[in-house]
Amino acid sequence: MPQMGPLNWLMLMIYFSMVFVMFNTLIYTTFNYSIKTPKISKIFKVNWKW
Structure with missing residues (x-):
């Protein structure tokens, strides 16, 4: 269905935005x-020395 x-x-x-945010928070916290x-x-x- 094209609609x-x-x-x-x-x-x-x-989905990819959520994966990106979760990946970055994991990297940032660890x-x-x-x-x-x-x-x-x-x-x-x-x-x-005089």
Whole structure:
């Protein structure tokens, strides 16, 4: 039935959109990254060269 064509395309688009959103939320929630901060030494050595 040609009248049902747009409805099938609409359902297909909704289906792929939902899969896309679910995939992205899974990737976003499972992605753990560690921020690499440089270690700053607390001991300050002062070498005076006069």
